[in-house]
Amino acid sequence: MKAQYPYRTKNGKKYYYWTYKDVFDKTREESSPTVSGLEEKIKKRQQLLALGVNSPDSTFEDYLYQFLTTVHFLKLKPRSKERYLCTFNKKLKGTPLGQMKMKQLTVDAIQTFYNQLFDVKQSSSQVKDIHKIISPCLRYAYKKGDLLRDFQGMLVIPLDSPEKRQAQIAKNSVKPLTREEHIRFVNGIRGHEYEALFRTAIDTGARQGELFALTWNDINFDTQTIMINKSYSYTKGDTDTYTAQTGPTKCNEIRRNKLPVVLVNILKEHKIKQKRELTEYGVIQTDETLVFSTCIGTHLDASNVYKKLKQVYLDLGINEEGSAYNKNFHDLRHTYATRNFEEGVEPLVISKLLGHADFNTTLKTYIHVLNSLRDATAGLTDSFYDEMDFSENTTPGGNIIPINKSIG
Structure with missing residues (x-):
């Protein structure tokens, strides 16, 4: 006897569906117009879940948040965690990139996000802050099999203007008291x-x-x-x-x-x-x-x-x-x-x-x-030689004669 699945009708056609919980504890579903097609999808999904592979239907912000809180934060101090979460909440959460599905994620989508953020903030440091959490997440997703390609190395941080860079250098430079x-x-x-x-x-x-x-x-x-x-x-x-x-x-x-x-x-x-x-x-x-x-x-x-x-x-x-x-x-x-x-x-x-x-x-x-x-080392060398007497080891022209004749 075939398993019974609930269905809903769309445009006069039946679609059978099966619900499950992903790693973010969010309810997801697989659907198909046929029971056999749905069961094939269920089989593949269960295999992925058993391997710990996240749903390609997960949004990027859900995936990134899960990566930060369960993986990346294990090696960070409280202040760093606070800073990363603040960056996530203020710069990514709720944005078109954040709402994008993992299966739709491309290097162009992220680069466009970087460029737009730079245009608004006019500061490469703002882009670097978000890149610090996106880049390791992309590497992790690729190694885990949730992304087909690791394209984080292709992303480019826009450059500040020369004036902006100079001001940033001045701000971050070491300024000890004389x-x-x-x-x-x-x-x-x-x-x-x-x-x-x-x-x-x-x-x-x-x-x-x-x-x-x-x-x-x-x-x-x-x-x-x-x-x-x-x-x-x-x-x-x-x-x-x-x-x-x-x-x-x-x-x-x-x-x-x-x-x-x-x-x-x-x-x-x-x-x-x-x-x-x-x-x-x-x-x-x-x-x-x-x-x-x-x-x-x-x-x-x-x-x-x-x-x-x-x-x-x-x-x-x-x-x-x-x-x-x-x-x-x-x-x-x-x-x-x-x-x-x-x-x-x-x-x-x-x-x-x-x-x-x-x-x-x-x-x-x-x-x-x-x-x-x-x-200052040149002056120290001069002082060293000033203390030495080369009178017995110099030629009439004033050149120093090597003490070890086999050398030089």
């Missing part, structure tokens, strides 16, 4: 409410989130060391509300760095002052108390801290109002690294002090410093 600015800054923040915070940033190279997460048990005055093992940040969840989180450092690195004596003294004074302020609000200072906190012991707000730092920069003439090359909080970290390079500390050691997971990150970030130090 030696003169460094001294002016240190002198200028004496007695400032955030002196201890700013000094710890410029004297240890810790990231802002790492400084905001520091507790007093991370600082050992006896050994004069600081342990950096966590970071604080605000993360936007699925409910579009921001929640505070203390998690691992950016590269999951735990660093125990030596503190300069001058900073040890500043932190000791800061601890005494903080204890007095917390007591006024009925808060007891313990080893678990945040090193840098509000007057009631809670986490500092990054935007408020930067407003104060920005004013310091302006007052000291380090920044200029409206300049694209103005320094920010992170440039205190860059200043720490730059001073170490200038003092001849090995790049690998600096990389470890900064907590970079990849040594190449250090080299790429501070290539400008390395280039300037490279130019």
Whole structure:
């Protein structure tokens, strides 16, 4: 006896159908004007489902969201997940490309989407943001068999205008304080409410989130060391509300760095002052108390801290109002690294002090410093030879005679 399937009539013709749930838990169906044709489709669909292959009728936005939340996010931190979801919701969800079926997806459709987004935003960075989540998804879909072709390598990011590129370079460039600015800054923040915070940033190279997460048990005055093992940040969840989180450092690195004596003294004074302020609000200072906190012991707000730092920069003439090359909080970290390079500390050691997971990150970030130090090597070579006496090993014409006659 043949299986019975429901049917609906369209234009006077019967169409038998069968419903099922895809991997997105959405109801889908196969249909055919004949029972045998429908059963053939059901057989193929069940084989695909058993292999975990998604429906070609799934929309691209459904597929991309499933890829992000079940695969890609496994290797990302909360802040990165938040950023990717924000990009997905604001730039792709609900668009014609997002509503396109996976079986209809083409390189031309995505490239057109990129071009239109660029025309509206006039910024290649906006296209790069969406490309960061689309590109790995296309590779994944191809490897999984949900796309017949991996065409993500054919997509092109439109170029910004020369003026736009220059402004972006200025914004993203490393802008450490010069030696003169460094001294002016240190002198200028004496007695400032955030002196201890700013000094710890410029004297240890810790990231802002790492400084905001520091507790007093991370600082050992006896050994004069600081342990950096966590970071604080605000993360936007699925409910579009921001929640505070203390998690691992950016590269999951735990660093125990030596503190300069001058900073040890500043932190000791800061601890005494903080204890007095917390007591006024009925808060007891313990080893678990945040090193840098509000007057009631809670986490500092990054935007408020930067407003104060920005004013310091302006007052000291380090920044200029409206300049694209103005320094920010992170440039205190860059200043720490730059001073170490200038003092001849090995790049690998600096990389470890900064907590970079990849040594190449250090080299790429501070290539400008390395280039300037490279130019100074000629002078060092001259100084080396100035200290030597070649009087017995020179020809009358002044040419140096090789000591090993077999060489040269």
